[in-house]
Amino acid sequence: MNVCVLGLGEVGLPSAKYILEKNMKVFGYDINESAAERAKRLGIEATTDWKKIPFSQIYIICVYAGLKNDSPDFSSIYDAGRKVIEKQRETSTSEKCLVSIESTIIPGLCRKLYEEIFKWQVHLVHVPHRFWSGDPVRHGVRQRRVIGAIDGVSMRKGWAFYKDLLKIPLHKVSSIEIAEMSKISEQTFRYIQIAFAEELKMVCNELGMNFDELRTACNTKWNIEIPEAREGIGGHCLPKDSKYFTSLTSSARLVQSAMQVDDVYKKIIHKLK
Numbered sequence: 076m077n078v079c080v081l082g083l084g085e086v087g088l089p090s091a092k093y094i095l096e097k098n099m100k101v102f103g104y105d106i107n108e109s110a111a112e113r114a115k116r117l118g119i120e121a122t123t124d125w126k127k128i129p130f131s132q133i134y135i136i137c138v139y140a141g142l143k144n145d146s147p148d149f150s151s152i153y154d155a156g157r158k159v160i161e162k163q164r165e166t167s168t169s170e171k172c173l174v175s176i177e178s179t180i181i182p183g184l185c186r187k188l189y190e191e192i193f194k195w196q197v198h199l200v201h202v203p204h205r206f207w208s209g210d211p212v213r214h215g216v217r218q219r220r221v222i223g224a225i226d227g228v229s230m231r232k233g234w235a236f237y238k239d240l241l242k243i244p245l246h247k248v249s250s251i252e253i254a255e256m257s258k259i260s261e262q263t264f265r266y267i268q269i270a271f272a273e274e275l276k277m278v279c280n281e282l283g284m285n286f287d288e289l290r291t292a293c294n295t296k297w298n299i300e301i302p303e304a305r306e307g308i309g310g311h312c313l314p315k316d317s318k319y320f321t322s323l324t325s326s327a328r329l330v331q332s333a334m335q336v337d338d339v340y341k342k343i344i345h346k347l348k
């Protein structure tokens with residue numbers, strides 16, 4: 076069985092490596108030459124030339140999707156989708172490939188791709204990644220993941236691949252939209268927790284109290300886990316994914332407030348330096 080991973084970055088590369096270690100034939104595709112080179116050094120047949128990728132039974136989309144003018148921009152996912160369907164149409168076999176989108180997206184995108192780009196010619200699942208490079212063993216490729224599918228056959232195919240072949244523990248949800256929403260909800264929840272820690276630290280500064288001591292004291296309660304307040308909420312996922320969340324509604328008041336808290340906190344931290 077051929078598996079092709081599109082996007083060989085922080086998430087796609089360890090995923091491709093993991094699949095290779097399960098003795099499957101893995102092809103990697105990236106638009107960036109150095110990403111493809113890095114993958115080749117790990118034994119993955121990687122290229123920036125899509126024509127060199129053979130028809131694969133499974134395509135895993137791990138490309139980075141970001142923001143454009145502060146709004147979700149999924150052009151890279153569309154691009155990857157178009158490439159996959161091109162391969163599917165070129166093959167003489169009537170076998171439909173399985174496409175798994177692991178990148179973080181918003182509810183409705185999978186269905187839109189399925190109807191507008193894939194035109195019902197593939198099986199489709201969404202298995203959002205939860206990768207954390209800080210602890211790739213416990214929180215890497217082989218951690219519990221949510222899986223949602225466009226239909227029952229896709230779910231069976233996705234389950235057989237991830238659970239039976241890759242041995243990745245899965246939590247099945249009843250629709251692909253729930254899977255899409257689960258990822259940005261997790262991320263936004265985390266964003267709010269950190270923003271609360273930032274607010275608490277600013278209040279402590281105002282009151283002349285030691286934030287670290289207060290935090291440690293609160294965290295002795297069984298259901299409290301206040302995170303650290305560091306340099307402001309950064310990284311290339313949490314702020315982006317929270318913006319995906321707010322793009323869905325005009326009533327995300329708590330999240331909007333958390334974003335304002337983080338802005339103020341960053342300015343204060345900057346001044347203190």
Ligand SMILES: NC(=O)c1ccc[n+]([C@@H]2O[C@H](COP(=O)([O-])OP(=O)(O)OC[C@H]3O[C@@H](n4cnc5c(N)ncnc54)[C@H](O)[C@@H]3O)[C@@H](O)[C@H]2O)c1
Pocket residue numbers: 081082083084085086087104105106107110137138139140150151152154155177178179180203204205206207208311312
């Ligand atoms: N980094 C993490 O810890 C993490 C964790 C969970 C989920 N995610 C999500 O996974 C996705 C990928 O994130 P990442 O951190 O791996 O990003 P990354 O920037 O490290 O890697 C993305 C790769 O995709 C490639 N790419 C971009 N457009 C492409 C295209 N059209 N075709 C082929 N390749 C293309 C880039 O060249 C890059 O090598 C994002 O949606 C992100 O939100 C990331």
